[in-house]
Amino acid sequence: xxxxxxxxxxxxxxxxxxxxxxxxxxxxxxxxxxxxxxxxxxxxxxxxxxxxxxxxxxxxxxxxxxxxxxxxxxxxxxxxxxxxxxxxxxxxxxxxxxxxxxxxxxxxxxxxxxxxxxxxxxxxxxxxxxxxxxxxxxxxxxxxxxxxxxxxxxxxxxxxxxxxxxxxxxxxxxxxxxxxxxxxxxxxxxxxxxxxxxxxxxxxxxxxxxxxxxxxxxxxxxxxxxxxxxxxxxxxxxxxxxxxxxxxxxxxxxxxxxxxxxxxxxxxxxxxxxxxxxxxxxxxxxxxxxxxxxxxxxxxxxxxxxxxxxxxxxxxxxxxxxxxxxxxxxxxxxxxxxxxxxxxxxxxxxxxxxxxxxxxxxxxxxxxxxxxxxxxxxxxxxxxxxxxxxxxxxxxxxxxxxxxxxxxxxxxx
Numbered sequence: 001x002x003x004x005x006x007x008x009x010x011x012x013x014x015x016x017x018x019x020x021x022x023x024x025x026x027x028x029x030x031x032x033x034x035x036x037x038x039x040x041x042x043x044x045x046x047x048x049x050x051x052x053x054x055x056x057x058x059x060x061x062x063x064x065x066x067x068x069x070x071x072x073x074x075x076x077x078x079x080x081x082x083x084x085x086x087x088x089x090x091x092x093x094x095x096x097x098x099x100x101x102x103x104x105x106x107x108x109x110x111x112x113x114x115x116x117x118x119x120x121x122x123x124x125x126x127x128x129x130x131x132x133x134x135x136x137x138x139x140x141x142x143x144x145x146x147x148x149x150x151x152x153x154x155x156x157x158x159x160x161x162x163x164x165x166x167x168x169x170x171x172x173x174x175x176x177x178x179x180x181x182x183x184x185x186x187x188x189x190x191x192x193x194x195x196x197x198x199x200x201x202x203x204x205x206x207x208x209x210x211x212x213x214x215x216x217x218x219x220x221x222x223x224x225x226x227x228x229x230x231x232x233x234x235x236x237x238x239x240x241x242x243x244x245x246x247x248x249x250x251x252x253x254x255x256x257x258x259x260x261x262x263x264x265x266x267x268x269x270x271x272x273x274x275x276x277x278x279x280x281x282x283x284x285x286x287x288x289x290x291x292x293x294x295x296x297x298x299x300x301x302x303x304x305x306x307x308x309x310x311x312x313x314x315x316x317x318x319x320x321x322x323x324x325x326x327x328x329x330x331x332x333x334x335x336x337x338x339x340x341x342x343x344x345x346x347x348x349x350x351x352x353x354x355x356x357x358x359x360x361x362x363x364x365x366x367x368x369x370x371x372x373x374x375x376x377x378x379x380x381x382x383x384x385x386x387x388x389x390x391x392x393x394x395x396x397x398x399x400x401x402x403x404x405x406x407x408x409x410x411x412x413x
Contacts, residue, residue, distance in 0.1 A: 004074045005082050005108040011324050012058065013065040013093070013137075013303060015040060019105045019343040019369050019392075022187055026299050026337050027136055039099035042066040042303070043296070045092040047273060052084075055083050065338075066093065070331060080329040088227070088308050090274060092291075095301035102300070105369040105392040107153055107164070107341040109193055118301030119197035119289060120231075120338055121275070122322040126189040135191035135335050137148060137303060144174055153405045155192045155341065157187075162188055166344060168404065183344060183366070190341040198288040199302075202269060204280060206286070208254075208262040216256035219280060222268060226275040226306070227314040232267060252280075257275055257307050275304065292354045305336070343369040345409040347390055349378060361387075366407070 015036050018024045022031070036042075043053065050335070052059055058069045068091070071082035095118065097103075110240075120137035126251050128134045142148075144158040153166040162185040163174035174182045206221065210378045226230050233250045268290050278286040290411065295301055308315045310327035324334055344366035350357035361378045375386045390409030399407045 005071050006074055007058065007069045008072050008331060010068040010070045010081075010331045011305065011331045011333065012062070012067045013042060013338070013342070014335060015042075015185040015338045017106070019141055019340075022372055026128070026186075026188055026339055028335070035063060036065050036095045037061070037098070039097070039102055040095045041098055041298075043094045043096060044296075045094060045273070045291075046090050048093065051089060055081065055085065059261045062364060072331065078328075078330045081325065081331065084329045085307060086200060086309055086327055086329075088312065088314075089306065090226075091305045092273065092309075093303040093305075094296045095298050095303060096296065097188070097296040097300045098298075100265075101392045104395045105343055107155070107343045108191070108192075109196070115199055115201070116196045117199050117289075117293070118191065118195050119275075119301060119304070120195060120301065121304040121332075122306055122324070122336060123317055125319045125322065128187050128189050128378050130306060133321075134335050135334060137338050138189055138191045140195045141189055142194070146173065152400075152406050153343070157189075157295045160187055162190055162341075164184060164341070164344060168400075180365075185341065188339050190339050195301075197275075199291055199293050200268065200284075200288055201294070202267065202290055204268055204278065206264045206266065206268045213252075213254050213280060215254050215262070220249070221250040221252060221264070222279050223271070223276045224279060225271075227308075227317070231276065233268075234247075234269045277350050303338075336369060336379070342370060343395075345390065345395070347376070348408055348410050349380075349387055350410060353378065357412055359394040360413075369409075385413075387411065 014030075016026055018042070020034055020038065022033070023385075034168075041066055042061060051057075052068070054072050060067050060069065072079035073082050079278070091186055122137060124137055126136040126138055126140040128136065130246065141155050141157040141162060142158045150165045150170050152165055152168060158174040164183045166258050167181045169389050172181060175184070200226060221233065223231050223233050250266050254262050271290055273289075273291050274353045275287065275289050276384065278288065280409055291302070305322055306318060306322060308318060322334065323373050325333060345413060347363040348359060349361040351360045360380050363376075367394055369390070373389055375388060377384055377386050388411060389397060390411050394410065396408040396410060398408060400406055
C-alpha cells in the first residue's frame, strides 16, 4: 500500500449496559472496568465480511463494542477512502449473548414471540444530550402519551429524560408529584420493546391476526426492500408478455368463511438478506429481516449500518448526522451507541429457619439490578440489618392479566 495511504476510523459501535456501569452515563470515554465481552459479542455476518474485504476495511472488537477502520488517501484533504464508495452498502453485525442471565437483568420483554430479535440501524435518528449529539441506533423512545395503555417496564421520554413505568394504572405524568408509577432515568435512548423485529428465516408465514384481509377475497402480496423497492417473492410470479420480466408478486386466496385465522406461507429463497416490508392489496407495513439465523447460534440481535451515496433517491432515509461517509467518500467517524437499561424488580426478603421461609420485608418501590451497589438495610424483628442484594440468576414474574406483568426478586436470609 502506498505511503500516502493510512487507516483511520470509519465508525464506532459502543454498547452500554446499566447493570455493568458504575456511572450510567453515555459519553465519549470508555470506563476502564467495563468489558462488553463479559456479556455480549459483535460478529460480522458472512456477507458483511465480503464487503469489508472488497473495500479493505478492518473490523475490530473493542472494549465497548466494535469499530471499522478504512484506508484513506492522504494525498487529498480531507482524505477520502482509498477505494471510493459509489454504491449502496449494508454492513450487518450479529449480536450474540455470552451471559446466560442477560435477559434477567436487562429491561427487555421476558418472553418474546418466536423468531423475534433485536434490530438496530442508522436510520433511527435517535439522539440525546444537551446538543442532541449523542447518536443511538435504537428507535427513539416514544413521548409520554396520557391515553396510552402502559405496562410495567415500558419506557418513555418526557421533558428531556427517560422514565420507566414501575406500577399501574398510570395516574400522573412523569415528573409530577408522587411518582409512584414512574422511575426517572438518564437523558438517553434506551433499548425498548420497539427494537424487536421478526426474523422468519427462509420462510415467511403471514398470519392475519388483525383481520386486515377480507374473507372471500383474492389478491397479491409483495415485499419492498429497505430502499422501498419491490423485490422478487416466492415462486408464483404473475406472468407477463416478453420482453417484460415476471412481476414478483405472491398470490393469495382468503376462504369465504373460516373459523380460523387466515395464514399464508411464502418462501424467501430468492431474496438476499436484509430488511423488508410485506405489502398486500389493502394494507402495508409488516416489517421483517430475512436471515438464516440458524447460522448464528446465540444470536439475540442484529446491527445494520447502511451507506447510500449522495444523489441516490434513497439517500434521504439516513439523516446527515448518521451517515458514515460524506458526498466525497470522506469518513465521518461516527460513534453509534446502544444503551441497555437494567431490569427493575420488587425485592422480597424471606427469613429461613426450621420451618418454611417467612416473608419479612418487601421493598415498596422496584430497584434496578446493578452489579455493584451498596447493601440494603431493613428491619427484621425490630433490628436494623444489612442484607444482600438479589442475584440475577432467578426472576419471578407475576401475571397481572391482559398481558401485563410484574417482576420480583426473592432473597433468602
